[in-house]
Structure formats: C-alpha cells, structure tokens
Amino acid sequence: MTSSTGKVSDPGVDPVDPAVVLAALVDGLATTEATIIQLQALKEAHLAVAQRLAEDLAATESASGIRGESVDLAARSVAAELAGVLHMSDRVVQARMARAAELVVRYPATMRAFTDARINAAHVRQIQDAGARLDSDEVRAEFEQFAVAASEGETPYRAKRVVERVAERLAPRSLTERHRDAQEDRRVWREDLGDGQKMLGLIHAAAIVDGIYDRLTQQARTVQVANAQAVKDAAECAADALGDPTDDRAIDQLRADLCADTLLTGAPSGHDTTDGLLGAIQARVEITVPVLTIMAVDTTNAPDHRSSLSTKPTFGIRTEQPGELAGGHPIDTHTARILAGSATAWERVLTHPVTGAILAVDRYRPNTDLRRLLHARDSRCRFVTCGLPPRAQDLDHTIDAAHGGPTEEGNLGGLCRRHHVLKHQTAWTVKQLGAGTLEWTSPTGSTYIDKPPTPVTFTIDDSQADPPPDDRAPF
Structure with a gap:
C-alpha cells in the first residue's frame, strides 16, 4: 500500500x-x-x-x-x-x-x-x-x-x-x-552549601522576621534607586554619594549583602552596655590555606574577584587551591587571600608533600604547640560520623590519663562533647592505630576506622623528585 x-x-x-x-x-x-x-x-x-x-x-x-x-x-x-x-x-x-x-x-x-x-x-x-x-x-x-x-x-x-x-x-x-x-527555641544556625557557600538561618517571632526582611528590602530598593540615578547623572554624582553607576546587583543580592554588613559591623544597641562592649566584638573565622595559594599573583588587571590567578603547574599539578574554614568547608581563593592579608597572627603547619599528613607545627612544645598540632590534624571531631569543627572539641586521652595514658600526639584526639561522653559512659571503645588513625568498636563488636581529615594541600606523583614540604598557614 x-x-x-x-x-x-x-x-x-x-x-x-x-x-x-x-x-x-x-x-x-x-x-x-x-x-x-x-x-x-x-x-x-x-x-x-x-x-x-x-x-x-x-x-x-x-x-x-x-x-x-x-x-x-x-x-x-x-x-x-x-x-x-x-x-x-x-x-x-x-x-x-x-x-x-x-x-x-x-x-x-x-x-x-x-x-x-x-x-x-x-x-x-x-x-x-x-x-x-x-x-x-x-x-x-x-x-x-x-x-x-x-x-x-x-x-x-x-x-x-x-x-x-x-x-x-x-x-x-x-x-x-x-x-x-x-x-x-529561637536560634540562629548555619548550614553548608556547595561552591564555598553557607546558609544562615534564623528562627524568631514572625513579626520580627518580617520586619527584618522588610527593612532589608527597603534598604536594597534605596540602593537600586540611587544606582539608577547615578547612571543617569554620573557626572554630578558626589564622591560620597550612595549611588554607584557600576553596581548591577539584583535585589536578592543586595538584601544578602546588606544583611551581612549589618550583622558584621552593626551594634546590638538594644543589648549593649553604655561603653559599647558588645559592639566592640568583631567577627572571627579560622581558615587554612596553602601558602602557594596566598602567594599566587593576579595575571590580569581586573578589579574584582573574577581576575585570573597564576596557576602554573608545579610538579605537574596546579598550585592554586582553595582554602578551608575550620571543619573542612572550602572557601574561594579570593576570600582566603583577603582574610590572610588582614590576619594579625598565623600558625605555620608543616605537611608531608605526598601524603599531606601533618608533620609539625612551629616551635613544637608539649603544651600549647601540642594542642596546635592536634587542632590542625583533627580539623573535625574524630568520631566516625561527626563533622563538628575544632572549636567544639574536647582534647581526649584515648587511654585515660588516670590509667597511665600519656599526654602525647599518639594518645590524643579531638572529640566533641557528645562523643567524648559516648566514649566514656557507654560500651563504645577506641584505640589509636598510628599516624592519627582511630579504630572505634561499637557495643555489637563492629569496627569503624576514622582517619585524620585530609588537610588543604597539594600532592604530587610518587615518581616526581623530592620537593620541599608544603608550608600551610592556618589562622
């Protein structure tokens, strides 16, 4: 047919x-x-x-x-x-x-x-x-x-x-x-996102949250109006005027930036003392970044963070790598370099160029420097499923000091309070296997291995010539 x-x-x-x-x-x-x-x-x-x-x-x-x-x-x-x-x-x-x-x-x-x-x-x-x-x-x-x-x-x-x-x-x-x-139950919390981002959450009375959002929206729209006016009349815009003819941020971006500015620099006037005790407190973050990333130079004259960084291969790999916040969350190189430039104190950590293992911390001493070394090695709680950062940790003796356990790297590990209590008051046990590796045994006899988190560093192929160790600068 x-x-x-x-x-x-x-x-x-x-x-x-x-x-x-x-x-x-x-x-x-x-x-x-x-x-x-x-x-x-x-x-x-x-x-x-x-x-x-x-x-x-x-x-x-x-x-x-x-x-x-x-x-x-x-x-x-x-x-x-x-x-x-x-x-x-x-x-x-x-x-x-x-x-x-x-x-x-x-x-x-x-x-x-x-x-x-x-x-x-x-x-x-x-x-x-x-x-x-x-x-x-x-x-x-x-x-x-x-x-x-x-x-x-x-x-x-x-x-x-x-x-x-x-x-x-x-x-x-x-x-x-x-x-x-x-x-x-009102609270503030943070949550990890991808690409060097985190989310900040707030639970408070509905009227307060709506009021915060409305104020940020009004501020954002004021900036947008000023920017639009600056575009129309750039020649007459005063040097200290609010408007910026090059500012093309969307209203959501403006709300986020204004919120960050207010929280980081604003004073809690409703709670502060007469001498501004709370307002004088500044934000603190702890980051770890490879020294070669800090030293990388711009290869363009671009004025913002989108400028290219020098990433010529060393030992066959890229030398520029992201920094990390305490706890292991990556941050972009631009932010890491800004924080490094404004830091008042650094602690240098020496790492193995192949395995990335922590070798030493400057001026090793059996008290403060030992804590620094463990702080760098155990950048999260060392229980197998936990990821709390170092500031939330207790320094735990694997073999209790009361039972003769020495205060040294091979008998210490950072545990959050929850898992410190779990180790001492339940049938869970732990032992050191060397090089910071812990073996946890559950009440049913199952074993779980927890290795030290990989530090922010670059590694090379074993076939390469012996390079110098990598100096890292957490601060």
Whole structure:
C-alpha cells in the first residue's frame, strides 16, 4: 500500500499509540512511588524499634543493679551504631529514632496510612508537626481522623491548611501561650552549601522576621534607586554619594549583602552596655590555606574577584587551591587571600608533600604547640560520623590519663562533647592505630576506622623528585 506522501506502510503493524505509552508510564510510576513510600514507612518502623531497644537496654541495666545508662545515653549508643550503616550523623539518627517512635506510638492511624502508601512522608511530617500541640490521646485520635482524610489524594501543600486548622481548633492552649513557649527555641544556625557557600538561618517571632526582611528590602530598593540615578547623572554624582553607576546587583543580592554588613559591623544597641562592649566584638573565622595559594599573583588587571590567578603547574599539578574554614568547608581563593592579608597572627603547619599528613607545627612544645598540632590534624571531631569543627572539641586521652595514658600526639584526639561522653559512659571503645588513625568498636563488636581529615594541600606523583614540604598557614 502506498500512502499519499509516497511512503510505503505495513498494514499488519499498528503504529505506537502515545496515549498507550503514557498510560503505561503513569501506571509504572504510580507503582514505583507506592513502593518507595512503603519502604520509607518500613524504615520508620525500624527506627522506632531502635528507640524502643534503647529504652529497654537502659531499663534492663538499671533493674539488674548495673550502673545503668540513661535512656538518652543508650539511644546515643544505638544511634551511633546505626549511623555507621546509614552514613549519617548519629545526632540526626537519634532524632529520627525518637520521631519514628512517636509516630508509631502516638499516631497509629497516620502510620497505617503511610504503610499503605495512602499518604507520603511529607504528609506524615506535616501531621506530626501540627499534632505536637495536642496533649491528649483522645484529642489526637480525633485530629488524626480528619488529618489523614484531608491528606489522602491531596498534595501536602493543599492539605496543610486543613491539617493546621483542625489542630488549632483542637489545641488545648491558645496560640499566644504556645508562641510564648516557642520563643524559647529561637536560634540562629548555619548550614553548608556547595561552591564555598553557607546558609544562615534564623528562627524568631514572625513579626520580627518580617520586619527584618522588610527593612532589608527597603534598604536594597534605596540602593537600586540611587544606582539608577547615578547612571543617569554620573557626572554630578558626589564622591560620597550612595549611588554607584557600576553596581548591577539584583535585589536578592543586595538584601544578602546588606544583611551581612549589618550583622558584621552593626551594634546590638538594644543589648549593649553604655561603653559599647558588645559592639566592640568583631567577627572571627579560622581558615587554612596553602601558602602557594596566598602567594599566587593576579595575571590580569581586573578589579574584582573574577581576575585570573597564576596557576602554573608545579610538579605537574596546579598550585592554586582553595582554602578551608575550620571543619573542612572550602572557601574561594579570593576570600582566603583577603582574610590572610588582614590576619594579625598565623600558625605555620608543616605537611608531608605526598601524603599531606601533618608533620609539625612551629616551635613544637608539649603544651600549647601540642594542642596546635592536634587542632590542625583533627580539623573535625574524630568520631566516625561527626563533622563538628575544632572549636567544639574536647582534647581526649584515648587511654585515660588516670590509667597511665600519656599526654602525647599518639594518645590524643579531638572529640566533641557528645562523643567524648559516648566514649566514656557507654560500651563504645577506641584505640589509636598510628599516624592519627582511630579504630572505634561499637557495643555489637563492629569496627569503624576514622582517619585524620585530609588537610588543604597539594600532592604530587610518587615518581616526581623530592620537593620541599608544603608550608600551610592556618589562622
């Protein structure tokens, strides 16, 4: 058969119907999504069992006359074990254990709907958060009935309004009373992002946060108006005028920069003393940067951070590399060089040119300099899943000093307070394997190796001639 276009078609073969393919795709995706949700529910059940196990372990030891661990310490120990296989922070695992146990015990209807894939993880989180204000099992059961029904077949966003409204109607305490308690949890935190960025978060009263955002917006728009005026009348713009004809920042960028300027240089007038004690405090950051990065020179006359840096290969590799904040977060070379240039004190660390291992710190002495060396070597907590930076650490004797453990590099390691307590008050143990490597053994006998974090340095191929060691300058 010949079609009107001159092409020959086979009457025995039906063309693929896109609608049929789409229907099969939708069906397959729905099945996959339901399976994922059911597995997520199963994971929550496992975490709930882990929490119950920790409670039973604490109770059993207390009942048997053994110096029993508190439920928190037992949960901390169990969470540390699970963190090793989940590759997560044990703090996160412990919090998820407690939340999962609450879901199973206090929200059985929600858990059933979750297990049946009638609602997803976002619905569950929403129901738990809204139900936190309810303090009665009977009221909570009534709330669940409405919340689960409102969530089935709806997106979490569309269901949220109904869930919140029902929880508010059933809440035994007013919003004003709950807000007063919630304000006890106001805080500021930071979170690592990629490409040398971090996020700063703030929890405070809604009116204060909106006021902060509005003020930053007004300031940003004022700068934009001034910049636009400066472009129109650059010749008459005074030297100290606000406007800058070359400033093309978007309003979001301006808000961020104005917020940073205010927080770094502004005075807390509502809390300061008459002599400005708080306002005199300056921001402090600790960075580590290879000395060759500091010494790199600009190869262009560009006025900003986008200028090229000299990165001619040394020993066959690039010499310019990013710096790091304490804790291992990378920062761009431009910022590292500015901070290095304004630093009032440096501490030089000598590293091995091939392995990058810490060899020595200037003027090594068995007290302050030993702490400096360990501070450089252990740039995070040395428990296997922890990443807290040096300033949050205790200097721990692997073999207790009370049992004859020496105060030397091979018997010391930086641990955050949480994992320092875990080592001393639970069945977790640790031993030094040499070169700063620690071997942790869990209560179940599993072992986890933690090596010192790789310092900011460059390495070379073993076939190269012996180069001089790399001087690094943390400050």
